Amino acid sequence: xxxxxxxxxxxxxxxxxxxxxxxxxxxxxxxxxxxxxxxxxxxxxxxxxxxxxxxxxxxxxxxxxxxxxxxxxxxxxxxxxxxxxxxxxxxxxxxxxxxxxxxxxxxxxxxxxxxxxxxxxxxxxxxxxxxxxxxxxxxxxxxxxxxxxxxxxxxxxxxxxxxxxxxxxxxxxxxxxxxxxxxxxxxxxxxxxxxxxxxxxxxxxxxxxxxxxxxxxxxxxxxxxxxxxxxxxxxxxxxxxxxxxxxxxxxxxxxxxxxxxxxxxxxxxxxxxxxxxxxxxxxxxxxxxxxxxxxxxxxxxxxxxxxxxxxxxxxxxxxxxx
Amino acid sequence: xxxxxxxxxxxxxxxxxxxxxxxxxxxxxxxxxxxxxxxxxxxxxxxxxxxxxxxxxxxxxxxxxxxxxxxxxxxxxxxxxxxxxxxxxxxxxxxxxxxxxxxxxxxxxxxxxxxxxxxxxxxxxxxxxxxxxxxxxxxxxxxxxxxxxxxxxxxxxxxxxxxxxxxxxxxxxxxxxxxxxxxxxxxxxxxxxxxxxxxxxxxxxxxxxxxxxxxxxxxxxxxxxxxxxxxxxxxxxxxxxxxxxxxxxxxxxxxxxxxxxxxxxxxxxxxxxxxxxxxxxxxxxxxxxxxxxxxxxxxxxxxxxxxxxxxxxxxxxxxxxx
Numbered sequence: 073x074x075x076x077x078x079x080x081x082x083x084x085x086x087x088x089x090x091x092x093x094x095x096x097x098x099x100x101x102x103x104x105x106x107x108x109x110x111x112x113x114x115x116x117x118x119x120x121x122x123x124x125x126x127x128x129x130x131x132x133x134x135x136x137x138x139x140x141x142x143x144x145x146x147x148x149x150x151x152x153x154x155x156x157x158x159x160x161x162x163x164x165x166x167x168x169x170x171x172x173x174x175x176x177x178x179x180x181x182x183x184x185x186x187x188x189x190x191x192x193x194x195x196x197x198x199x200x201x202x203x204x205x206x207x208x209x210x211x212x213x214x215x216x217x218x219x220x221x222x223x224x225x226x227x228x229x230x231x232x233x234x235x236x237x238x239x240x241x242x243x244x245x246x247x248x249x250x251x252x253x254x255x256x257x258x259x260x261x262x263x264x265x266x267x268x269x270x271x272x273x274x275x276x277x278x279x280x281x282x283x284x285x286x287x288x289x290x291x292x293x294x295x296x297x298x299x300x301x302x303x304x305x306x307x308x309x310x311x312x313x314x315x316x317x318x319x320x321x322x323x324x325x326x327x328x329x330x331x332x333x334x335x336x337x338x339x340x341x342x343x344x345x346x347x348x349x350x351x352x353x354x355x356x357x358x359x360x361x362x363x364x365x366x367x368x369x370x371x372x373x374x375x376x377x378x379x380x381x382x383x384x385x386x387x388x389x390x391x392x393x394x
Numbered sequence: 395x396x397x398x399x400x401x402x403x404x405x406x407x408x409x410x411x412x413x414x415x416x417x418x419x420x421x422x423x424x425x426x427x428x429x430x431x432x433x434x435x436x437x438x439x440x441x442x443x444x445x446x447x448x449x450x451x452x453x454x455x456x457x458x459x460x461x462x463x464x465x466x467x468x469x470x471x472x473x474x475x476x477x478x479x480x481x482x483x484x485x486x487x488x489x490x491x492x493x494x495x496x497x498x499x500x501x502x503x504x505x506x507x508x509x510x511x512x513x514x515x516x517x518x519x520x521x522x523x524x525x526x527x528x529x530x531x532x533x534x535x536x537x538x539x540x541x542x543x544x545x546x547x548x549x550x551x552x553x554x555x556x557x558x559x560x561x562x563x564x565x566x567x568x569x570x571x572x573x574x575x576x577x578x579x580x581x582x583x584x585x586x587x588x589x590x591x592x593x594x595x596x597x598x599x600x601x602x603x604x605x606x607x608x609x610x611x612x613x614x615x616x617x618x619x620x621x622x623x624x625x626x627x628x629x630x631x632x633x634x635x636x637x638x639x640x641x642x643x644x645x646x647x648x649x650x651x652x653x654x655x656x657x658x659x660x661x662x663x664x665x666x667x668x669x670x671x672x673x674x675x676x677x678x679x680x681x682x683x684x685x686x687x688x689x690x691x692x693x694x695x696x697x698x699x700x701x702x703x704x705x706x707x708x709x710x711x712x713x714x715x716x
Contacts, residue, residue, distance in 0.1 A: 104442070108626075109548050110480035110610060111446035111538075119441040120426070124433035125537060127491040127527040158432035169449040169491075169535045205449040213491045213535035215447060216433070226431050288432060304430075 081181060082174030086204055089178060093185045097192075097199035102164055112200035114165045114217065122218045124155035130210040138252050141180045143267040144212070145187020151291065152216035153195060154271040154344035158289035160280025161220035162273070163197040168214050171207030184212070195273050222280035230286040230305035230349040236364035237356055239275035239346045241265065242294055242316075243333070246340025247325040254329060259321045271344035275359050279348045282356070287348040292341045295377050295384060298364075301349065303375030310378045311338070311364035338384060403503060404496030408526055411500060415507045419514075419521035424486055434522035436487045436539065444540045446477035452532040460574050463502045465589040466534070467509020473613065474538035475517060476593040476666035480611035482602025483542035484595070485519040490536050493529030506534070517595050544602035552608040552627035552671040558686035559678055561597035561668045563587065564616055564638075565655070568662025569647040576651060581643045593666035597681045601670045604678070609670040614663045617699050617706060620686075623671065625697030632700045633660070633686035660706060 077084050077092045084092075094107040105113035128134060128151070134144045153163035168188060172181060185199075192199055197216070230236075248266030257263055271289065279287055286305055290297045295311065302309045318333050326333030349366055350356065369376060378384070399406050399414045406414075416429040427435035448470070450456060456466045475485040490510060494503060507521075514521055519538070552558075570588030579585055593611065601609055608627055612619045617633065624631045640648075640655050648655030671688055672678065691698060700706070 105481075105546060105548060109550075110477045111444045111483070111540075113442060113444050113481065113542070113546050115441055116438060116443050117441060119438055120435060121438050121443045121539065122433045122435050123487070123489055123522060123537070123539060125489040125491050125523065125525050125535065127493055127525045127529075127533075127535065129493050129527050129529045129533075132528055155432045159427075159435065161433070165445070167445055167447040167537055169447050171449055171451050171533055200445060201447065203447050203449045205451050206454055207449075207451045207531065207533060209530055211449075211451075211493055211529060211533050213447065213449065213537075215445075215489055215535075215537035217443060217445060217539070218433075220435070224427060224435050226427060228431075 077178045077182060079178055080174060081172055081176050081178055084178045089181060090204065092182060096185045096189045098189065100196055100198045103198045103200065106198065107201045112167065114200060116219050118219060120220065122156050122159050122161045122220055123215060124152055125213060125215045126151040128212040139267045141183035142187040145184040146191045146268040148212045148214045149188045149191035150269045150271055150344060152214040153191070153197065153273070154289045156216050156218035157271055157273055157276030158287050158346060159220055160222060160225035160276050160284065160287060161218040162277055163195050163216045163218040165198050165200045165217040166192055166214055167200050168202040168212065170202065171205045171211035173208060174206055176210065220280065222277050225280050225284045225287040225348065227286055227288055227301050227304035230301055230307050230366045232307055232366050232368040233352050234285055234349040234366040235352055235362045236309055236311070236347060236349050236366060237360040238363045239359045240272035240343060241270065242290060242343050242345045243322055243337035243340045245269060245342035246336040247322050250329055250331065251325055259324055261321050262325055265343065269342060269344045272346055272359060275346050278357065278359065279346065282350060282354055284348040284350055287346060290341055290343060290345050290347060293339045295338050298347055299375055299377045301347065302377055306369060306374045308367040308369040308373050308376040309364055310367055310381055313380055315361060315363040338379065399500045399504060401500055402496060403494055403498050403500055406500045411503060412526065414504060418507045418511045420511065422518055422520045425520045425522065428520065429523045434489065436522060438541050440541060442542065444478050444481050444483045444542055445537060446474055447535060447537045448473040450534040461589045463505035464509040467506040468513045468590040470534045470536045471510045471513035472591045472593055472666060474536040475513070475519065475595070476611040478538050478540035479593055479595055479598030480609050480668060481542055482544055482547035482598050482606065482609060483540040484599055485517050485538045485540040487520050487522045487539040488514055488536055489522050490524040490534065492524065493527045493533035495530060496528055498532065542602065544599055547602050547606045547609040547670065549608055549610055549623050549626035552623055552629050552688045554629055554688050554690040555674050556607055556671040556688040557674055557684045558631055558633070558669060558671050558688060559682040559684045561681045562594035562665060563592065564612060564665050564667045565644055565659035565662045567591060567664035568658040569644050572651055572653065573647055581646055583643050584647055587665065591664060591666045594668055594681060597668050600679065600681065601668065604672060604676055606670040606672055609668060612663055612665060612667050612669060615661045617660050620669055621697055621699045623669065624699055628691060628696045630689040630691040630695050630698040631686055632689055632703055635702055637683060637685040660701065
């Protein structure tokens, strides 16, 4: 790639690097002050801003031998923008913190910026600014800012009788992770799904418009994240396995690794699909597949998630510090 | 201190920790959705949001043997909120990323949150949310969001003939850093200034109201940061040493370490004072001290900063990756 910068971050220096990085970022018309000042200024229609932050740490969230800098940039931006999507909003701005060793090749940082820029461009978000610091491990912090033009959809709000629906692909990143963990690089489609999620960015605002009662993006694991909606809403949720079509690549990975492919779907995270609850009878466009139903929770059962009416026996999701 | 949580982050687990952390944060009336959902939602009067991010990395920006967790929390919040101050705005919300080893005492993380909360309370900002990750070194990312009720003041805009004025203390953190670097812990006032900056949060919006033509906060070094204003504005700036009253603690540190105390003032950063340019004749309140003047730049001299009309011979500021 043509970068115009060669050497390590230490050779290039902070100011040269910042200049080269910011050259990659498109500023859209809502940006009043972009990178290069003390802070950025952006207009937010409606006088309301939606915001979320995500951290990616080398060897925790990505590995340099599994993912390219371009991949990591896509993933870092996608994670934060998915949180805005999960509120029924659209990301309009990103601010990025990068901690990195001085020995890191400047080209890596520029490719990272390129990945962030490309992902931001998918929804028309501007990269507004950032901060650089030396650090022993590459650490990326992305804060997304956005707007909810069709109202805010929270985790709380699911009602007994609602349907539970999913938009986006689910289980692919987990299958890719399983493949990479065994030292393989194929099927390529699932490995790529691990490297670069493909959040359904249109589906979040669409769900808000359709009157979704609650919504979440799946980052930790499908059943675990559905549990957050159930708990916040004080309901129980049942998921029906028959609702899922198990895509061919997931079947192939399951067969190759001797694993039940439904496990990738039910417990996998990192695909950043959306799960939303809608009043029964809501006409759902083809992006959405009904996968379950919201139930009245018995005493002490708020937050319970069952699969086909029964507890699902599998390690679900992960807790970062456990 | 009373925390209600004991043990390491690894013992406590992510969800217990998040609950204990968020209990420390006040949510003000502009917060529509606070911590605990996919993203936070905050109203911003005027439909305009100002934002900036800062990273703090253990052993780069703070040392555990020099600063308490409470100190680091104050500093992390202050750095980001100072950027909003430097635009003439007021911080209204913070989002925080924390990377930390599983072995870290949970009490440290709670004290960090307490420090962030206390600093945010100084300006009435809400801590809207955050993200946690395991990391080998403690890494803190704070994104500040805010509003500019009296207009935006940028780095660009200084005009030949303007006066240059400073609000807040300057050189104290650098003196404290010099003291700590020699293994001393006194004078306590400068050591404390290094541990917890005291940005003049009222002076930023005040400068905007007074019609400041340009502004910056001093994080890297006074002359270096003034140089950013001069460069962005296409002017030269001269600083007059006689304008500064060298506070007694700086004199004491200078004498003890055999250093010229004016060096702390001219090259020190990390106090987060403000430097602004105002049209000559602007009536400046007592918060502001005139320290120099804006000059027409000769060819190729845009961005030049002189002291008493001459180049200042000292290493100025720092570049993180050099």
